[in-house]
Amino acid sequence: MKESYLYKRINQSKISCCLCSHRCIITNDGYGKCNVRKNIDGKLFSMNYGHIIAENIDPIEKKPLFHFLPGSLSYSIACPGCNFKCFFCQNHQISQIGKGEAENLGLYYNPEDIVEKAARYGCQSISYTYTEPTVFFELAFDTSIIAKEQGIKNIFITNGFMTKEAIDKIEPYLDAANVDLKGFTDDFYRKYAGARLEPVLENIRYLKSKDIWIEVTTLLIPGLNDSSEEVKAIAKFLKDISIELPWHISAYYPQYKSSIQATDTKKIMEAVGIGKDVGLKYVYAGNILSNDMEDTFCPDCGKLLIKRRGYSILENNIDNNVCKFCKNKISGFF
Template identity: 50%
Template sequence: MDAHEARLWTTIDGKIECQLCHHYCKIREGRKGLCQVRRNVDGVLYSLSYGKLIAAHVDPIEKKPLFHFLPGSQSYSIAAPGCNFRCAWCQNWDISQLTARNDPERLALTAPEQVVKAAVQSGCKSISYTYTEPTIFYEFARDVSALAREAGLRNVWVSNGYMTGQMLDENLPLMDAINVDIKAFDDAVYRKYAGAHLQPILDNCVTLKKAGVWLEVTTLLIKGVNDDEAQVSGLAEFIADKLGQDTPWHISRYYPQPQFQEIAATPPETILKAVKVGKEAGLQYVYSGNLGRNEDTHCPVCGELLVDRRSLWLTGNRVEKGVCPKCGTKIAGVWE
């Protein structure tokens, strides 16, 4: 077995309890957790996906999406197979769910040093742990993160936010930015589609914000799943009240995925209405994603155009030392 001893677990009544995500799987001898990449072998928990990369690309940071974190920079983006959720509409289903093709045992082993070297050589300013759920390949992400910091790179997470407090406590010092995908504002929706609960995700967002990790939120709006008024306004108010009015919120349009054709593409007017609800809740930066429109940033005080983007590409940035050049308002984000 090509595996790496896992962090964050304990033994209870002869079973291993994995303490990496809020599923807190109780794993018997020889069995795996829900994510399928952590196994109990002779009473020790192992990560089966350590260093087993299924994707490694150079992306614009805007693709994460992060619009207020080193805009226009490139981020070396990696993923290992596996996820702790099974969202039917997943856009990365082919790599997030284990198949014979992406079985970690069949993938070559990459060392943390190789990732950092490739990131530096490609001129990236950060490394992103993304595409699948980085919580599930935490041990590798953590080892890469420590080396990345030494090399002057930042660490970016793109996550469903379902990690435990223990994992966050351990990893917060190594995290610079995160985009958390809040999929719905209704626990029943989380239970039905992800087999998970909403509250730990909301609590983690508050923890991340308080710890000073730069946070942006994404919601993929899907007709009949999470687009009702109560959910959209409830989530907008949560972000404004608990995370701050200057927290960017990306509301993305859903398109049917090959494995999930039952629901049609979200009408553009649903997205635009949700953007309006977000702004009415006091949010200063609400972006519509997947609509084929420019997603520009304006000064929340004087309205000056600050950052303009064509699709995911930055085409202009007038923010000077973190402030609006016209009225001097501080613009939330990490600009240099």
């Protein structure tokens, strides 16, 4: 366990955690909503520090990040726990854990071990992913400092519910993030994720204002967040931040406590069309088989820039961040 980097003492026995927008008030011996932060004698501790519960060498396209080092590998790790309670969570075995469980889960790695493995496996980045990096912030932070020293990039795959203090602290070391925007109503966030919409919207704006590359992902769940109105509202929100912001619209499949049927491919294609009609330059379909909806096209000359199949890159016509054909600048890190 490790003393938390972001908390305030309210009095001798009460603490306020400043890592995520729940801002849990935790009394002595109590845990926060994520079940991995505990008040021990007036100090807040991360109980999952170094407890690696998942590790993989993933193509960066799997995160998904399409405009950040395409074709590279990302050493992807998670510690147990999450600050959300999504009833459709595909990683629920490692995200939805009880109080006191994190301490006995996973294998212990220290930050040096993680960076050494990333380098050994030829990964250009480390992704803090699968659960929620905010709830293993201290490990991600310590690791990202060492990774940066060694020229390895740091990526958060996040639900975007962290506090501004957390973003400010990790900003010097964080290179990219994919933020989930799970829906566009507070009702959706409260009912289906145990969270709130507004902090996520604020954080997408805030992250974009920083020197951090961001892409956004929305999982379309039939009947819950897939109406044309809601999809259009999300697209407009993203467009107002930047028309260059890549948006991934992914098909959902039943998981965990959800028995809602899988998203119809047609719905995903319609949503991608809405995103493009609203004016976003880069809108991608995820989790479906399609001919070209995962490909990147030059918004200027319309030519194919990156051809993807699954998580593989079949063709890349971006040279030093410009389209090989018309020399238009393409946003991202290529």
